[in-house]
Amino acid sequence: MAEDDTEMRDEDAVEEEHMMYGHGTMTEEELNEKYPNRPHNHSKTLPFHDLFLTLFNPLNENKKKPTGPVTARKKQGPHGPHTSPNEIRRAIIERFISRWRKEVGNDIYPAFRLIVPEKDRDRGMYGLKEMILGKLLIRVMKINKNSEDGYNLLHWKLPGVKSTSAMAGDFAGRCFEVISKRPMRTTPGDMTIAEVNELLDRLSVAQKEENQRPIIEEFYKRMNAEELMWLIRMILRQMKVGATEKTIFDIWHPDAENLFNISSSLRRVCWELYDPDVRLEGDDRGICLMQCFQPQLAAFQMRSMEQMVAKMNQTEDDPTFWIEEKLDGERMQLHMVEDDEVPGGMRFGFWSRKAKDYTYLYGNGFLDENAALTRHIKDAFNDGVRNVILDGEMITWDPREDTMVPFGTLKTAALSEQKNPFSTGNRPLYRVFDCLYLNDVNLTRYTLRKRREALVASITSIHRRMEIHEYHEARQASEIEPLLRQVVAEASEGLVLKNPRSEYRLNERNDDWIKVKPEYMTEFGEALDCVVIGGYYGSGNRGGKLSSFLCGLRVDDIHVSQGANPQKCWSFFKVGGGFAAGDYAEVRHRTEGKWFDWDVKNPPKEWIELGGQDRQYERPDVWIKPEDSIVISVKAASVAPTDQFRTGLTLRFPRFKKLRVDKDWKSALSVNEFHALKSRAEDEKKDKQFKVDDARRKRSGRKRKREVIIQGQEDDVKTPYAGPATKVFEGLNFLIVTEALKPVKKSKADLEQLVKANGGNVVASEKDPSTIIIADRNLVKVASLQKRDERNIVRPPWLIDCVKQSELDIGRPSLLLPFEPHHLFYTRTSEAGKYDHNIDEYGDSYARDVTADELLALFNRMPAKITHDYDSAEVLEQLNEHGHELDAMPGCMFHGLTVYCEGGVTAEARRLLEFADGRIAKSLTDSELTHVVVPKDSPKLRDVRKAVSSNKEQPRIVTEAWVVDSWQEKTLLDEEREHSSP
The missing domain is CATH 3.40.50.10190 (BRCT domain)
Structure with a gap:
């Protein structure tokens, strides 16, 4: 098919292809050698504006179609009666792909690079974020940075000056507002998709502002405001078009997602799978040396340890499962292959989970003098190992304290190691837990136990450089808790349970690997009362309004130098979850007119100290004097060390509880008071069990009936x-x-x-x-x-x-x-x-x-009729790992709660609980019970209180109004307000 395409190609198509692929990392000759059967388009690529007119805009309109709380409502529409949004989405994408094949050809790579830019590993990063792009546009459009539009571009999260602020929090949308006032074109331009790709390739290698500006000017001259808005989203890799790459891949070719999983290459997906009738077979479906793949991921913990262990598929002959420490680093795959052209005879490749190439950092060979790792691990590979692929975690190790350093310092440690390989400072340490390829054999279809045998046979640990990650073999759920206690005491993340009988599944979460993280009991009583010292403008629905707040601790007298401001506060944490619309209104009412814009060049050091000193970590958009501010009560999971806040500590997953109108800044928590509270809580916590401990121990005593x-x-x-x-x-x-x-x-x-x-x-x-x-x-x-x-x-x-x-x-x-x-x-x-x-x-x-x-x-x-457009487990993981609260999402609002509904509670409240990820308990004696919902003025309240009085953990008793109000406010409200049962 590719040869036929070549014969039918017109001169414009040939010239366009040379323009796109003739100046990349590989020459056209190298591309032809590596991809001899790659498709060639018979005609020029489509106009750039066709992407949003026929694909992005229709997908976004479809995304806005209303859905009910449980199932999508099917509506009569242009695509036929009772067509679901998912079916419409697929039809839009299928129509675009079909048109491309007919009018352009089988090489859809130029379009896919712009449709899913976050998956394009061949084009380098632009080095452009919102602030830099805003400054470039200001210079290109020749507007004053202090003008209304200049201010709006540079402060895109803030409400616009004399503006409706509809685009606050949406940088590309704010750019559209500003460009629309002074466009070079009012109608869509004539740039083709190929021309846009060629300019973006140039932009990615330009890096310096003086080289980037002419390219941005070229775009500005040849595009209208809407085209530029979509271009900016492509540059920022923040498309949000209403369809994920999984949907697009599936419609392009049934094996597309699998090939992307094993290669992380959008180019291969487009060039090797252009014919839907040609399927991947044999070795083409597995991982390859020096080709980055999407690794297996761990699922989230379930309700109890027994349930987690039950998922390990134990048998009578093999009842074991493995317990590993969950490492706080960066997932990294190591590839090594014989290569006589590399000094030392072995060539290395390192890739992160997101397919970022880190070979430049950790080394391409044993004799690489700029390597932070490979020059130290020559003796790690046993005799006879010709090639290997290892899966593990790159962590930061402090050799002086002989301990792991929390995530966030890895790259700094690696760069330091490059410069001084024998220093006593922090260094990267590679912990290996899997062997996926050995001496030309793909091991992913072998069991974890067999892969471990291959790992031990091929690798020897090099102390504090590259080590085989240890595991504990267990048979009972009761063996998990002591290990969990131990790793948490050592400031580790948690554990991972693994099924030794399982295969390795690329880019998949299943019950073969399960994460176990501790959920602490309340450490500091019910809440901490802290003063608000800053505010952050939100995006999306909260664009242009303060949606989260910076809270601080009062600096005690011993920390305040003579003559210093007694109101001075140290930054402590940010909180945005748990606020209802009424809470935001109350905050606005009590602080209106008292906020000051944060001036980076002249920060209010006499009032507020941030983390990072002059770097001003977590700096707010606006700040407020403590005497003019409010005190809020918050609760959190635990305390963690950090350099992002001046206190050196911060709260993990803080949630707003209530506004303390009875307190002022003088009665808010101080630095000394918090440390005393923390010390006392740590002493008390030593003898307490984690909330996650659900082991039901057998009670000894009197003989029972069978x-x-x-x-x-x-x-x-x-x-x-x-x-x-x-x-x-x-x-x-x-x-x-x-x-x-x-x-x-x-x-x-x-x-x-x-x-x-x-x-x-x-x-x-x-x-x-x-x-x-x-x-x-x-x-x-x-x-x-x-x-x-x-x-x-x-x-x-x-x-x-x-x-x-x-x-x-x-x-x-x-x-x-x-x-x-x-x-x-x-x-x-x-x-x-x-x-x-x-x-x-x-x-x-x-x-x-x-x-x-x-x-x-x-x-x-059943055969897939509708494609799910997101991996829910991955979304949860990203929220969890980036410090966001799951209950900030309406669909996960009651995540982690086990709720018993007393008789008389409405069906609506029950449905909302289950829909928003809550679990309905069948009895008041459920060991995981967190809440009891009762009708207002329930006559059985006394009986309920008596029934739960013997529970190990006392559940909250609330009215069903708490469920309904939380749903309406789109956040989990505090239980003790008007929703608590008397």
Whole structure:
């Protein structure tokens, strides 16, 4: 197809391609050699403005379509009746791609570089952020930086001067406002996508302002305001077009996402997969040497340690799982391959999780004199290792204290090590936890245990330079907590649980790797009362308004020099979560007219000290004198060291609780008072357990009656055996050969009691042909029965499903469920396929009610009609790791809360709790219970308080108004305000 395209190409297309690819990092000849079958367009690329007129704008309009709180409302629209937004999104992208193939050709790489610029690793960074771009535009448009428009560009987060401030918080939108007043063009320009790419390539290598300015001027002359707005979003790599790269990749080619995962190369996705009918096969689907891939990621912890361990797929023969310390560094993959042209004979490559090449920093060979790492690790690779790919974490190590340094100093340490390789200062240390490729063999399909064997056989640890990361082998959930306590005491991040029987899955989060982070109990009482000393303007819906605040600690007399301002404060933390609209209004009312713009050249040092001294870390947009300010009460998860705030410490995940109108700056928390509070809390915390500890230890004492499970799969209710619960097994004989392994483990004795409790008989022999044989493992007895091929062997879940369905059908005759294919461990040859008709094509049962988990599994097995446009786990991780609160997002507002709803609570409140990521408890004795919701003026309040009085952790008792008001305000409100139950 590529050859045919070449024959049909016009001269403009050939010239355009030479323009785009003739001045990059590779010459056109090198490109032809590396990609001999790459496609060539037969015509010129589309006009640049077609990108937003036919793709971006329609996608954004579709994104604005209203959806309900649970499911998307389907509307009559131009794409047909009852078309969902997801289907419309796909149709828009498909239409653009189809047009490109028809009018331009099969090389869509020029367009994709602009559609998903954040995935383009071939073009370097521009070195341009909002402030620098604003200054460049001011010079290009020849406007005064102190004019209204100049001020608006340089202070894009602030409300515009004499402006509606609709674009506050949106830099590209603010640029559109300013450029629209003085455009060089009022209609879209004539630049093609190829021409824009060629200029952006030049911009990425220009770096210095004097070289960048002529390029920006060229764009300004040839584009109208809307074109420039989208161009700026491409430069900032902040597109937000209403569709993710996953959706776009999937529509381009079914293997596109997989190829990007193993290569991190947008160029390869476009040039190797231009024909949807040609699929990746064999080695093309796996990782390769010197080719960056998207690594496997760890999932978030679940409700309890037992549940996490249950996800490790333990078996009776191999019940182990591994526990590793979670390192606070930068995920890094190391590639090493033999190369005679490199001094030392080995060539290295280093890439981060985001595919950034760090080879220049850590070294390209053993003899690289500018290497921060490779010149120290020649003895790390055992004899016979010709090539290898390692996965690990690059951390900062302090050799003087022999301890890990918190994240944020890695690059500084590496640069220092480059200059002075034998200093005693901080240095990079590479901790290796996986081996994915060894001597031309891709190991990703091997189990973690096998990969570990390969790692140990090929690598020898070099002390405090490159070390194999240790792990602890465990069998029980109770083994996790002591290790968690230990790593937290050493100021580590937490733990990672790993399944040693698992394969390596690129760019995926699953239950094979699970992160465990400690959630502290309240350390400092209910809240800290701190004075507000600064404010930050928001973006999006909060653009042009103060949306978060800088809080400080009063400087005590011993810290204040003679004659200094007694109101002086040190910056301590920023808080933006938990404020309702009414709270913002109250803050505005009490502080209106009292704010001052922060002057970088003349900061108010007599009032406020920031972190970083002259660097002014976390400087606010505006500041306020403590005597004119307010005191707010906040609660937080814990305290962490930092250099970003003057106190040297800050709060992790602070949340606004209430406005302390009864306090002024003099009664707010001081530096000394906080340190005393912290010291006392640390002493008290030593003997307390973490909130995450959910281990249910067996109690010794009086002998109990034997327990039997008489309910279904998820929430097993245990009760002493007291005769039949249902009559579903009445008159039937059962031979129980093995225990149950899935979906939950149950012993053989438990299964026998389950049969008896529901009217059945347990026998010791299968001689009676009517006896139902139950087994879940291939023991000698089971293998013998299979060999005879005379009887079906049924899995234990069929017993549980029968009991569960009978309990749901109370009042009706108890009927056995027909067998479904997954119910049978072995089906005799004469009945092969007999039970397939008991389920539909996706595995949905015709005879029983499926659980929520089963329904989700069914949906996952169905062919993808709608593509999800985001990885929810990745979004949560980014929020968590960057210090944002999950409850700041309406869809995750009740994340981490376990709530019991008393009778009388409305269905609306229950739906909101579940929709916004809360878990509904089934009883007041739930060990994870955090809240109890009661109707207003509930007569059962006294009974509720009595019922929860013995709980280890006392839940908050609130009215359902707290749920509804939090949803309306789009933030988790404090429980003790008007929402608490009297």
